[in-house]
Amino acid sequence: MMRTAISILKKDLRMEFRSKESILAMWIFSLLIFVIFNFTFEVSRLVMLEIAPGLLWVAFVFSGMFGLNQSFALEKENGNLRAMALMPVDGGQIYVGKFFSVTIIMLMFEALIFPIFIIFYDLQLSLGMFRLIPVLLAGTIGFTSLGTILSAVAVHTRNQQILLSLLLWPLVSPIIIWSVTLTGMVLSGEVTEAFYPLLLRVGAFDVIFFTLSYMLFDFILED
Amino acid sequence: MGVPALEVLGISKDFGRIIALRGVSFSVQSGEFVSILGRNGAGKTTLLNIISGVSRPSEGEVKLFGTDPSDRENKAKLAVISHEMFLYGNLTAIENLEYYSRIYNVPNPKQRIETVLNDVELTHRRFDLVATYSRGMTQRLTIARALLHEPSLLLLDEPFTGLDQHAIGMLITLLKKQKEMGRTILLTTHDLHTANELSDRYIVISKHKIVMDGLMTDTNPDAIREKFFSAEAGGIDS
Numbered sequence: 001m002m003r004t005a006i007s008i009l010k011k012d013l014r015m016e017f018r019s020k021e022s023i024l025a026m027w028i029f030s031l032l033i034f035v036i037f038n039f040t041f042e043v044s045r046l047v048m049l050e051i052a053p054g055l056l057w058v059a060f061v062f063s064g065m066f067g068l069n070q071s072f073a074l075e076k077e078n079g080n081l082r083a084m085a086l087m088p089v090d091g092g093q094i095y096v097g098k099f100f101s102v103t104i105i106m107l108m109f110e111a112l113i114f115p116i117f118i119i120f121y122d123l124q125l126s127l128g129m130f131r132l133i134p135v136l137l138a139g140t141i142g143f144t145s146l147g148t149i150l151s152a153v154a155v156h157t158r159n160q161q162i163l164l165s166l167l168l169w170p171l172v173s174p175i176i177i178w179s180v181t182l183t184g185m186v187l188s189g190e191v192t193e194a195f196y197p198l199l200l201r202v203g204a205f206d207v208i209f210f211t212l213s214y215m216l217f218d219f220i221l222e223d
Numbered sequence: 224m225g226v227p228a229l230e231v232l233g234i235s236k237d238f239g240r241i242i243a244l245r246g247v248s249f250s251v252q253s254g255e256f257v258s259i260l261g262r263n264g265a266g267k268t269t270l271l272n273i274i275s276g277v278s279r280p281s282e283g284e285v286k287l288f289g290t291d292p293s294d295r296e297n298k299a300k301l302a303v304i305s306h307e308m309f310l311y312g313n314l315t316a317i318e319n320l321e322y323y324s325r326i327y328n329v330p331n332p333k334q335r336i337e338t339v340l341n342d343v344e345l346t347h348r349r350f351d352l353v354a355t356y357s358r359g360m361t362q363r364l365t366i367a368r369a370l371l372h373e374p375s376l377l378l379l380d381e382p383f384t385g386l387d388q389h390a391i392g393m394l395i396t397l398l399k400k401q402k403e404m405g406r407t408i409l410l411t412t413h414d415l416h417t418a419n420e421l422s423d424r425y426i427v428i429s430k431h432k433i434v435m436d437g438l439m440t441d442t443n444p445d446a447i448r449e450k451f452f453s454a455e456a457g458g459i460d461s
Binding site: 003004007010011014015018019074077078079080082083085086087088089090222 | 275276277278279295296297298299301303305307308309310311312313314318322325326327328
């Protein structure tokens with residue numbers, strides 16, 4: 001049943017590892033954000049701790065937008081999007097394959113850029129930082145589960161990038177805001193009792209977005 | 224006579240105020256090779272998109288092997304060859320074909336890939352990225368991809384566009400072979416002579432509706448052109 005999803009995932013990752021187009025562009029873009037913010041604003045460490053979580057997620061989501069656009073732009077090339085519509089498979093399987101490939105690429109990029117972020121903003125590494133793993137996972141999955149289906153919608157249009165932004169931002173904003181709050185708690189070392197309920201809320205949104213997208217993807221592939 | 228491979232029943236399609244097809248009806252029997260002729264913008268590609276289940280008609284119905292074209296079982300029996308490649312430039316020929324063989328659940332994929340690559344004379348370039356192929360080679364690989372899962376119905380949308388004489392000759396030979404194997408083939412083209420060489424039957428679409436439907440044996444390209452020109456000035460190449 002998952003054969004199609006795995007095939008699409010393997011194909012996407014193979015193409016990405018071969019070209020490194022998405023990861024490299026996302027990494028350079030995020031690096032620029034960090035460099036510009038670091039050298040433009042001279043703020044105290046306390047203020048830096050306040051803005052750092054937001055900055056980190058700005059880098060993640062703006063770079064993620066590039067990854068999402070790239071994912072379906074590849075399919076549009078040479079008519080592969082039409083080939084997908086012709087496949088004798090459930091559209092949900094295609095969604096799962098594309099979702100996992102976008103998510104894995106984005107998580108790999110996050111793993112590559114996070115150490116740079118730590119160095120630039122002189123943050124202290126501690127065991128408590130491991131709490132960032134579920135936060136990054138939940139926030140990223142929310143972003144990519146919705147982004148994958150909306151990217152498939154937007155790719156049919158001429159202004160793909162603008163439309164994707166217009167569709168994605170309003171819907172994904174709650175997840176990003178909660179993820180910034182959670183990241184702030186972990187980075188400042190002030191994990192309150194509100195942490196886990198909020199993380200659970202992000203997880204619940206992830207499940208809703210993923211399930212709806214899985215069910216609706218068949219309709220997206222049609223002309 | 225059994226269930227037709229394809230039934231098109233009163234299909235109309237519009238895109239807002241633009242009409243693409245109006246009341247198109249015909250059926251194709253299994254093993255038949257039908258050419259759909261018409262000038263650019265006549266609605267040939269729209270018709271093929273509807274038949275393949277990628278697009279829905281505004282009115283009417285299509286049946287593939289007696290059922291809905293969007294059924295998964297029907298999609299597995301179908302192959303489309305068009306000016307679009309349906310290939311990934313950043314993968315090799317082998318990787319592209321392996322990908323599609325997994326999607327279409329092709330039995331003995333290695334052997335089948337070897338056979339289709341051999342049929343289109345691309346075995347020597349199988350490990351090269353598709354992005355490095357010439358237009359003709361890419362189109363040959365497109366044909367190999369389409370034949371990979373041994374489809375019962377082949378939909379060909381202007382497949383000769385952009386091909387050199389060698390590639391055209393190879394495609395004609397391959398299509399003749401497919402016809403001999405009993406496959407049902409629907410070809411859209413504006414090349415009358417190729418249509419005449421390959422098809423059992425022709426359908427002419429003009430101004431979004433069928434204006435002629437007949438057997439190739441009953442007529443010749445000049446007669447079709449003559450009749451077509453009487454219906455509409457200009458359009459079909461000789």
